Amino acid sequence: MTHLRVRIGTLGLAALLAGLAAPPAMAAGSPSAALTVEEERLDKAAPQEILRRSGFDRVAPEFTRALSEARSYAQAEQVVVRHGARLWRHAVDRAQGRGPAGGDLARDDDRPLYWSRLGMxxxxxxxxxxxxxxxxRRTKLLASLERTSRGQDGIRYPHGKGVKRILVTGFDPFTLDRDIRISNPSGATALALDGTVIETADGPARIETAVFPVRWQDFADGTVERTLRPHLPRVDLFTTVSQGRVGRFDVERTNGAWRGGFPDNENLSVTGTIPVTEPGSQPQWTSTTLPYKEIVAASTGRFPVYDNTEVTEIPAGGTEPVTRPDGPTPGSTARAGGGGNYLSNEIAYRATLLRDRLGLRGSLPGGHVHTPVLQFGTGNTDPATGTVTDAQFVQNRLDIIAQVRSILTVAAGASSKVTE
Known part of the structure; x- marks a missing residue:
């Protein structure tokens, strides 16, 4: 519906004489505007049920009303920043048990954040x-909304000494055309741990988190570096986290500079060398500096944890990819890191390359952890007939979150010196 300014004239005078107030300059929605592939999934039954059962079905309508009242671009910017940050804080509060649950969907669920952001x-x-x-300017508003609603602009550590600083990242749900009900335990972990303090063998540690999209273009545009660069020189440990294999955690030893082309959440496929600044000095491989030996040796939870050293490379002088169980050989070209060649490998590569380019390799423990695949319960595995949640699904997610917390506790306590 279009709302027009009432102008002084015959119509305006009549309206004023009738005691009618002029309506604010509002916006008309344009249903014909091209939506993204992600946004087009929003009206399906499962996303709508997830929003309704969490109380997040109110988020996009409230934002739309506030946006429609903006009378200038500056006001629109303020609305976007305020509501984006509010969404992130609301999702974190819900996950950590603060405020109303809004419905019967488990509090630890990351999906309400994802789907309500797409509504916005x-x-x-x-x-x-x-x-x-x-x-x-529309693109700038969308970028601001992405950053604020993902916690990327809200990373804050307390001043002073005596508390370690840990930075953790997670991801949106993905492979949604295969099963639109999917949740990502790395995103759920980010919500559960943001702003929390853990007790380690080396003292207390404050965790701050952010979530990233599963989109090739955002990574090419520098979203990882833009978010992490201000904080890596000031933290004591970082780890990027994503969902990996069934039934196991992996600490990825090596990350490769290659995009393998698996479709992202926009159904776009990209193959080639990971695009970074200063490509002339870009290495084919980067390595973890997390204390992987201590992590693997510790009892951190229900799932086994592995030090994953496997990569896929084209050997120096060769032309065909070869899988190496013990890491890359000298002069080889990357085709997959330990975590593969999707965006989980890419965020690990970008974060550890940034660490190295900032001169922090010898002092900052950091790398990538893959969680187990978050599985639905027995009898609820078929997306065509299954429900959006079940008791085993929730317990699996809670167990993964708890084990990531334990892994961070071990890593922070063991990281007084960096593992090479």
């Missing part, structure tokens, strides 16, 4: 304010 980005994409909005 869709609103921005379809918004047609009367003051006019260039595509460049």
């Amino acid at each position: 980005t869709r609103a921005v994409r379809q918004w047609e304010p009367e003051f006019g909005l260039t595509q460049a």
